[in-house]
Amino acid sequence: MSDTKAHVPVLLAETLAALNINADGCYIDGTFGRGGHSARLLDALSPQGRLIVFDKDTAAIEEAKQYFSGDQRLQLRHDSFANMARLGTEQDLFGKVDGVMLDLGVSSPQLDEAERGFSFSRNGPLDMRMNTAGGETAAEWLAHVEKVELVRVLRDFGEEKLAKMIAAKIIQYRTDNVLETTQQLAEIVRSCYSPQYKGVHPATRTFQAIRIHINQELDDLVQGLNDAFELLAIGGRLVVISFHSLEDRIVKRFIRDTQVSHTPKHLPVIEQTTPYLKSVSKLVRPSDAECEENPRARSGRLRIAEKVMP
Numbered sequence: 079m080s081d082t083k084a085h086v087p088v089l090l091a092e093t094l095a096a097l098n099i100n101a102d103g104c105y106i107d108g109t110f111g112r113g114g115h116s117a118r119l120l121d122a123l124s125p126q127g128r129l130i131v132f133d134k135d136t137a138a139i140e141e142a143k144q145y146f147s148g149d150q151r152l153q154l155r156h157d158s159f160a161n162m163a164r165l166g167t168e169q170d171l172f173g174k175v176d177g178v179m180l181d182l183g184v185s186s187p188q189l190d191e192a193e194r195g196f197s198f199s200r201n202g203p204l205d206m207r208m209n210t211a212g213g214e215t216a217a218e219w220l221a222h223v224e225k226v227e228l229v230r231v232l233r234d235f236g237e238e239k240l241a242k243m244i245a246a247k248i249i250q251y252r253t254d255n256v257l258e259t260t261q262q263l264a265e266i267v268r269s270c271y272s273p274q275y276k277g278v279h280p281a282t283r284t285f286q287a288i289r290i291h292i293n294q295e296l297d298d299l300v301q302g303l304n305d306a307f308e309l310l311a312i313g314g315r316l317v318v319i320s321f322h323s324l325e326d327r328i329v330k331r332f333i334r335d336t337q338v339s340h341t342p343k344h345l346p347v348i349e350q351t352t353p354y355l356k357s358v359s360k361l362v363r364p365s366d367a368e369c370e371e372n373p374r375a376r377s378g379r380l381r382i383a384e385k386v387m388p
């Protein structure tokens with residue numbers, strides 16, 4: 079792929095090792111991006127191996143078509159990984175997949191291209207949709223959202239302490255202005271913070287929160303994890319890279335809860351009768367060297383689990 083530089087894959091070697099690749103196996107990359115992980119996964123597969131990739135983003139899938147066309151082992155799906163169960167039904171894959179990986183969040187091209195509207199440091203239209211083929215843009219949503227809902231989103235998805243003040247300013251601003259650019263939004267948020275404020279850019283949490291809401295990222299994650307679990311074969315690996323604590327908490331609890339929910343209450347854990355996820359290692363963080371080379375890796379956290387039978 080000539081465009082791999084557009085997005086530097088995070089925790090690449092660790093992810094590949096975590097997948098414990100069987101060369102003839104069937105794998106799913108739920109977040110193709112620019113194919114950094116997928117390309118290396120394909121390298122490790124034999125002609126009998128299969129890789130099915132998802133991405134919500136039309137541009138990501140277009141790139142995949144361009145660079146991987148002709149590789150019979152690869153199947154592309156312009157879809158959310160939250161629809162993995164549909165794949166299972168269509169292709170009879172329940173209990174047959176050797177590994178599912180998710181590298182959550184946004185890709186560097188999404189952040190770097192101003193017109194995508196994800197970045198507060200690049201002025202562009204307030205879009206923030208991963209899938210530009212449909213759905214409401216951030217500008218459209220901000221034009222009608224009720225204050226109470228906006229506060230909830232900023233708090234729940236951004237952990238923003240000034241959620242009430244920022245929501246009030248946005249609502250006030252839109253009564254006399256059209257809120258349509260990333261710069262306008264970043265400026266509104268900045269005006270809520272004291273000039274003495276020191277920390278990440280004040281708009282970081284607001285942009286994260288709105289992006290998560292617009293793309294239903296946490297709902298998709300919960301559904302995707304459930305589907306991945308059903309698709310995995312016994313011995314199959316679930317490998318997830320997350321970039322903030324909200325995602326990581328969901329992944330951590332999901333892995334823990336499969337064990338609890340699949341254990342009949344009247345039986346001790348050792349008499350569990352249905353498959354569950356067993357955590358394979360502690361949380362893996364990028365090395366200092368990786369963070370130095372790729373600052374976007376800094377917040378990456380990798381969790382690895384294996385589907386096991388008691």
Ligand SMILES: C[S@@+](CC[C@H](N)C(=O)[O-])C[C@H]1O[C@@H](n2cnc3c(N)ncnc32)[C@H](O)[C@@H]1O
Binds near residue numbers: 086160208
């Ligand atoms: C961090 S990037 C993945 C980068 C990729 N691993 C690489 O090395 O090039 C995340 C990608 O996942 C996609 N994405 C996020 N949530 C998704 C979802 N629910 N379903 C499908 N794709 C999703 C985004 O559009 C983005 O392209």
